[in-house]
Amino acid sequence: MNETLVLTPERILEVTEDVLRRYGLAKATVVDVARALDVSHGSVYRHFPSKASLRQAVAKRWLDRFNAPLQKIVDASGPAPARLERWLRTLFANKHKKLSDDPEMFATYLALAQEACQAVSSHKECLCDQVERILADGVKQGAFEIADVKATSRAVFDATIRFHHPAHSEEWNDAGLAARIDAVLALLLRGLEAPGKR
Amino acid sequence: MNETLVLTPERILEVTEDVLRRYGLAKATVVDVARALDVSHGSVYRHFPSKASLRQAVAKRWLDRFNAPLQKIVDASGPAPARLERWLRTLFANKHKKLSDDPEMFATYLALAQEACQAVSSHKECLCDQVERILADGVKQGAFEIADVKATSRAVFDATIRFHHPAHSEEWNDAGLAARIDAVLALLLRGLEAPGKR
Known part of the structure; x- marks a missing residue:
């Protein structure tokens, strides 16, 4: 058997996702994954x-998978305030879409993530680092005035948690959600603004 | 029997709390409450x-019970920015204290609150109304510049949810929590500030 030559970790993970979708988190086993492969x-x-x-x-x-489209916004050029707003709206939209497209798989992944603390905290770190890069760009551009870019990037992340943390996913269907997002983003962007920019 | 003359709703609720503390949410019954009374x-x-x-x-x-100490801050005079900060810090501290003083009862109340959606949403409404009053004062004082006071009061509430919503209570013991609160409050207060106040 030279199956391991073609059996990449990526291929195993892909099939594991299918297996989880078919059997559910409680019932799926490694034997099911092996059989599917x-x-x-x-x-x-x-x-x-x-x-x-x-x-x-x-x-x-x-x-x-959430990171790639966000990283593109970090790497793009252009005024930082607009990029920060786009970054946040993309994060929220992608989380909300994952939930609405497939609520069962969302619940499955949520349960998996609760076991995988290490993966979750590096995910959060990575997102905060991305915000930090946009904030630093904004300071260079003279658009933002920020004393502590690192602490402030985490503050932006924390202050928007209602819109991206799965603990609040039941509230993502609220009729007033879009207006609530607008209000928080406006408040945060004003809080970052360099004086004289208003 | 003229027991109902002295049996006030308040007295029943008091004793129900004791019974919940003793027997736990799953086991406590109305008969236990009656017996204790x-x-x-x-x-x-x-x-x-x-x-x-x-x-x-x-x-x-x-x-x-969370509302009374907060209402005092709303009714106090003085500069709105300092009152808003005090209001938020008091809200966070009281929630965190409830959890650390008695984690079991916190869990019990959390479960009760999840059933009592109506009570929870009027609680949130009331808190947002309190923030709204402080923001309106700040606008009158010339300290805040706010286009939509109602929407912004909800934004302040939403943007601080990590520090007061029980879904995040597991994160309230983080070593870095105080610094994270400081960073979010600084950002929000700057976002509310009238131009020229900085």
Whole structure:
């Protein structure tokens, strides 16, 4: 058997997602994953030494998928205030979309993420780093006045938690959500603004 | 029996709290409450027609207790920015204290509140109204510049949700919490500031 030659971690994670979708988190096993891949479960364990490590990797992969479109906004040029607003709105929209597209898988991933603390905290760190880069650009551009860019990037993240943290996902269907987002973003952008820019 | 003459709703709620503390939410019954009051359970039902209505009233009473110290800050005179900061810090501190003083009762009340949606939403409305009063004062004083005071008061409430919503109570023990609160409050206060006040 030279199955391991083609059996990449990425391929295992892809199939694990399918298996989770079909069987649900409680019932899906590594044997199901191996069967779906048409390999022995030992081959899966060669890449992920335990069921826990496989689940953590699935959670990490799901969280990482949020980063790419956001990173593009960080890397784009242009005025920082507009980029910050776009970054935040994209984060909210992508989280809300994941929930509305497939509420069951959202719940599955949420449960996985609750086990995978390490993956979640690096996800948050990464998002705060992205905000930090936009804020630093804004200071250079003279658009923002910020004493502590690192602390403030976390403050922007914390102050918008209602719109991106899954603990609040039940409130994402509120009729007034868009207006509430607008009000918070306006307040934060004003709080960052350099004097004389208003 | 003239027990109902002295059996006030307030007295029933007080004793219900004791009973919940002793037996826990899952086991406590209306009969336990009646026994602790030394009355028949019919007497309790005369004031609270169902177990659900009793539980809702307990949740409401718990939530209402947060309001009094905050209302004092609303009614005080003095510069609105300092009052807003004090109001928010008092809200956070009182929620965090409730959790650290008695984590079991905090969990009990949280479960009760999740059933008592109506009580929770009027609690939130009341808190937002209090913020609105302080913001309106700040506009009159020339300290704040705010286009829509109602929407902005809700934005202040939403932007600080990490520090007062029980869904985030697991994060209230973070070593860095005080610094995170400082950073969010500084950002929000700057966002409310009238130009030329900086």
